[in-house]
Amino acid sequence: MQDALFPDDEPPERPQAKPGRPASKKPVAKAKAGGPKVNPLAPVPAHLELAAALPELARLGTSSWTYPGWNGLVWDGDYSDSQLSKYGLAAYAQHPLFRTVSLDRAFYRPLTAAQYAAYAAQVSDDFRFVIKAPALVTDATVRTETGRAMQANPAFLSPELAVQEFALPALQGLGPKLGALVFQISPLPTALHSRMPELLQRLAAMLQALPSLADDAPDAVIAVEVRDPLWLTPEFAAVLRASKATYCLGLHAKMPPIEGQLPLLRALWPGPLVCRWNLHRMHGAYGYEDAEKLYMPYDKLVDEDLETRTTLARVINATAKAGHHAYVTMSNKAEGCSPLSVAALAAEIQSQRAA
Known part of the structure; x- marks a missing residue:
């Protein structure tokens, strides 16, 4: 099984489908009274073909949807951030390649069951949400709005808050449209690095609750x-396995590249895949601001990572072939434009399946 999921031989190179902007944009049509306030771009034939070729259990999507720069890629015209925040999800979910989305706002403040239900009402029954747990539970440090550390967080890995402020509201609001509950553990203060056995016990208690x-x-x-490589141990894998949880493949400059994280997935194989491709590895540990400056308005691929894309496609195909769900979301800061990254990843998945 492991050989099928992580083969040593690289697949032969093939032309990559690069679906992009249509040759010309349609004039922006005003929304009709009572109609949608954000209109989706008409489906691109290449995207329809790629969507039809994807494994049924593989769901691809982006991190959030509030980007005006996606005009001509996802939207049919120019919309403001606030318009997209309020009304963009329904249009986003009509894109043929988007069957999931990472709802990252839950990390900053817990959402209610009613808020989750409002999101669920905007998408089809086939759509699934990837939800980030609030930092209230997953950050060992209490921070200011600018991210500056203030003090130790007494609620870090709290089972009670994980249930009441996250799992139950998400489950009640989204129901069968819930795809993944992701606990993204923020970088640990240096003082906690020597206390990993204790942290693993606390993580196990939270997950099992x-x-x-x-x-x-x-x-x-x-x-x-996780955002610290020191978590990537057999003991961590054992906690996940015993708690019926999995490892979220976090592609981020703070972590080893994808090849360095695959041993943990091997330890949990066979099982589902959750992957969040957050940041291109070239940007270093604190590269979000640099990536934002380079990539805005997020309307084209700037730094393609073919190696990561090829390996990730292989893992997705193997996961789906083994009968498990694969939820993969991509940030604009991964390659410059997450809708085009999703399309390129779908093309690689299709190419490998055809081979």
């Missing part, structure tokens, strides 16, 4: 993403 998802959200997965 979570409610069962099987009845109300049968496709849902619980996953843990």
